[in-house]
Amino acid sequence: MDYLKGLNEPQLEAVTTLEGPLMVLAGAGSGKTRVLTMRIAHLITNLVDPFHILALTFTNKAAKEMKERVAKVVGQSEARNLWMGTFHSVFARILRSEAHYIGFPSNFTIYDSQDSLNVMKKVIKELNIDADQYKAKKVLSRISQYKNNLITVKAYFNNPELLENDERANQKHIGAIYQKYVETCFKNGAMDFDDLLLRTNELLTRFPEVLAKYQDRFRYILVDEYQDTNHSQYLIVKALASKFENICVVGDDAQSIYSFRGANIYNILNFKKDYPDAVTVALEQNYRSTQNIVNAANVVIGKNLQQFKKNVFSENEVGEKIKVYRSLSDADEAAFVASNIWQLHNSEQMNFDDFAILYRTNSQTRAFEDALRKKNIPYRVYGGLSFYQRKEVKDLVAYLRLLVNPNDSEALFRIINLPTRGIGDSTQNKLIVFADAHNIPVSEVLNNLGQFAPNLQLNNGIITKLADFWAMIKAFQVMLKEENAYTVAMEVAKRSGLIKNLKEDQTPEGISRVENIQELMNSMQGFIDEQIQVEDGDPSLSNFLENIALSADTQKDKKDDDSPKVSLMTIHLSKGLEFPVVHLVGLEENLFPSFMSSSTREELEEERRLFYVALTRAEKRAYFSYAISRFQWGKITDAEPSRFLSEVDSEYLELINPAIESRFVNHSGLKSNIFDEAPSETRFFKKKEPKKSLNRDEPQIIPKNLKPVSTAKIINPSGSSSQDIEVGDRVRHDRFGVGEVQFLDGTDPQNIKAKVIFQHEGEKNLILKFAKLTKI
C-alpha cells in the first residue's frame, strides 16, 4: 500500500479509520484533499465496492479533481462507479429517477438564480403586491432560508412565530408569495437550487422504501467542506448515514464562508453531539505556506470567538514578510499588482500561473484586467457572469428547455416573442390568465388552440402567429426523438430566427454574441462526445441542460489553451486552491469587510474567516493592497484601510511604498524596493510598458483632414522623456479608448490640457497629468 507512505500520523489515522463516524478537522494547507483521496483508495483496497461509496463536495471542480486523483491510485475502472459530486448534482440525479414519488416529471427543469428571480418577480406582480415593499431578491432569499431549514409553506403558516416575525417586518404577504412561488415552480415542473435539497428531504422522509434503498447503497459517506453544509444538506446526510454510520466529514470551522447561503457552522461544531462515538482527528501541520503566512493568518483568525481550538503550524521556511501597498486609486492598485507580477516573472522566472489576485467582489476584476492587458500579461478570470448566464445563450437554452419540458412556462415566455414575432405582452397575458382560469398549463392551451381560440379573445392574425410558433416547437420536439441533441439545437438556432436576429447586429458585441452561440454549440458537441465515450453516459439534451444549470463554467467562450495565466477570482472561489504568490486586494473598510456584513459580530467573523481563507492560499509570498479612493457606483468614493490590516501583527508586515505614511504599519521595515517609492501620479508617463501587439479590430476612423493646431510639447513631470505626447499622436485612454491628440494647451508642465478626439467617445478635453494617456 504505497499510497500510505508519506502520510503523517494524524493523516494516517484519518485515512485508515474506515468504520464508524469520523470527523477530520483539517487546518488550511494540511493535506485535506490528499487524505480524502487516500481514504477512498483505502476503502476500495479493503474491498469496499465503489458502488457503495458516496463522496459529496461543494464544487464540481473539487469533485472532478478528486475523482481523477482517486483514479490514479485505484485505476479508472474502479473509480468510475464512485458517486462523487456536488450535493446539488448528486441529488438532482437521484430526484430524476425518483421524481414520480413526489409528483414531478423526471425531466424537471432546474432553475438557476436568474430564473428563480424572474419567476419571483412575476409572482409578486400577479398577486398585485407592491414590488417596492417586497423586493424579489429579498423575498427570494427569505424563502431560501425557509427552504434550507425545511420550513415548507404549510409549516410556515403553522408557525406563529415566523408569521409574527414577518408581520412585524412589514412583510405579511411573504406566506402568500411563498405559496404561489412554490405552486408556480411545481406547475412548471421546475426546481430551484434549494428545491433540489428540500425535495430530496421530502423524498427520504415520506418514502421509507426510498430511504432504505439509498441507505443500503451509500454505505460509506464522505463529506468535504462539512462546515459549509446547511441544515437541509445536514439532514440528508444524517438520514442516509443513519443505518451504517460510516460517515466521514472533513472540514475546518475557520474556513466556513457560506453562511449567506444557509451554511450552518454548528453542523461541524456539533458533530460530536450527533455521533458521540465519533473519532476526531485534527490535521494541524500546514505544508503549504511559510511560517510568516501561517502565523499571520492565525493571529487574525484568533480574534474570532466562535471556533475550535486548533494549532495550525508550519515547519516550512520563515519566509518573507507580507508586503503592504497603499494605493491612490483602484487603477493605481491594479497597476501596482500588474507591475509586481511582471517584475517577479522576469527577475525570478516565475510562471504566470504562480500568481493569483484575490478580491472580495466580482466588480473589482475590471481594473486588474485592464492593468494586466496593458502589460501583456496573460490572465484568466474565474467566476463572474457565467457563460451560460449570458442573454443570448440563455435564450437558446430556453428554447431547448421548452422542448424537454413544455410546462416550463418561464422558458416559454422568454422566447415566445424572441425574435419578435408579434406575440406581445397583452397576448401573453391573455394566455396566462386563460390558462390560470382553466387551471391548465399554457402549453395545453397552445396544444389545443383550435378548441380554445373562440374564448381567447384574440384576433385571427394573432391566433395564426401563435399556431405557427407552437407548430415550430412541436416540430423540434419530434425531431428530438430522432436526432441527437446537437443537431436539434442547431436547427433551433437557425429556424427560430435567433441566429439571424443576432447576425443583424454587426457591432463587436453583436458579433461576439453570435460567437457565444457557436461556443454553446461546441460545448454541447463536446458534452455529447464525452458522454458517448463513458459506459453509462447520457448524451441526452435533458442531461446537458442539467449540467449547465449546475455548473458555473465561465470559460467556454475563451480559447482554452493551457498556457500559464495569472488567476483572478473572488476569495470564495479560491477556497481549496493554492498559489506561490497571492495578491489580496481591495483591503478597505466597507469593501472587505463588506458593508453588508459589518453590522453583527457573526457577519464580521465570517468576513474574518474569509480573510483567513484568502491569506492561507499563499505558499511563498503574500501582498496586501488597498486604495484610499475607488471608482465605485459611477463615482469616486473615499476609502479607509480594512480593519483586518490592523489585526495582523506588524511583525509580519512590511510597507512597501514608504513614501506615504500608514497608521497601520510600523516603519521598521522601510527599504528600497521594486517601486523605488515613486508616488503614483508621476509614474504614469515614466513607465515604458510592453505594448500589446497591434490591436486587431480598431478601425481607423480618425478624420485625417484635421490638422494639428499647435506643436507644443508636454514636458514629462517625472523627467523622463520616453512618453512625451505630441499633437497628432494616437493615444489610448483607460475609459475613452483610442483617439488622436488634436491640440495641446499650456506651458506649465503640471497643467497641460489636451484636446483629443476619440473614436467612440468623440471630443474630450483632458488635463494630461491626470488623463493617463498612453501613446500607441
Add this chain to the structure above:
DNA sequence: TTCGCACACTTTTTT
C-alpha cells in the same frame, strides 16, 4: 406592438 429614451438601482459571496 415595437422601439427608444429617461430613470433608477446597483455590487457580497455561489450551488
Add this chain to the structure above:
DNA sequence: AGTGTGCGAA
C-alpha cells in the same frame, strides 16, 4: 459605469 424598467410615441 452598466443594466434593467417603465412610459410614451410611431
